Amino acid sequence: MKTISLVNIKGGVGKTISSVNLAACLALKNKKTLLIDIDPQSNSTQYLDRYDPNGLSSYDVLMDKDLNLKEVIKSTGVIGLDIIPANIKMIMLENEIIADTKRSRENRLSRALKKIEDEYDFCIIDCPPSLGVITTNALVASKYVLVPIKIDQFALDGFNYLMQTINQIIDEFNPDLKFTGAFITMDKRTSVNRDIKQQLKEELKDKVFNSSIRENVKVTQSTFLLKPVVIYDKKCIASKDYEAFTNEVLYNIR
DSSP states (O other): OEEEEEOOSSSSSSHHHHHHHHHHHHHHTTOOEEEEEOOTTOHHHHHTTOOOTTSOOHHHHHHOTTOOGGGTOEEOSSTTEEEEOOOGGGGGHHHHHHHOTTSOSTTHHHHHHGGGTTSOSEEEEEOOSSOSHHHHHHHHHOSEEEEEEEOSTTTTTTHHHHHHHHHHHHHHTOTTOEEEEEEEEEEOOSHHHHHHHHHHHHHHGGGEEEEEEEOOHHHHHHHHHTSOHHHHOTTSHHHHHHHHHHHHHHHHTO
16 A cells, blocks of 8 residues: 655645545546545545544544554545545544553554555545644655645745655654655646746756646535545546646656
8 A cells, every 4th residue: 555645734735635636536547545634624524525523533543553444434425435534533633642651652543554554555644734743643654745835925935844844754753755746736827836836846856746736616616516526527627637646646656
């Protein structure tokens, strides 16, 4: 199982939309895929219409080492795509992990996923917009990291800090972790976007994906209908962009 975390410490950059649609694209390519929502906002879970405030969730995965993961995993409306959902209990998870001195904090998700690593081709982790212990668990459990970036004046704010954290995880917990690259979301065909994309490529070089996700009203519509945009409207520009992006991801981690 190839595990990929999508991380950015900034909110509103298309991380959840990209996590869900990357996972859905992989499933459409006949890759058995697991999506893990570890963001307390639970947006990936809601996007796939699997939210249950009282059900088992990624909270339980990280707090109960004896939990049977198959009791938490839910199927989705996309054939080949399952989800470990998040719910309201996640709000307290960070504090509860820190307070639990009987177990190590950083490798809980990694240990849990070892139990099912032969059952999926890919695992996509939608991380919270922070670099606390929850995101650390995702990075320790992952082989690859993708960073979605929304083009604006502050596109690179916090990026160096994020990279420092990734390098610390590599040094201390997970030497197999690789920063696979950054990709641009909500892209617009403007001179400002072209200038900032050029700046990104000068700074990150080959770590910027050629594929970008163009701004498209169909994405917003898909969230109201609780379907990945690549299922809701396969012919729209966002779906075509996610298809190209998924192909590039597969090429880069082959």
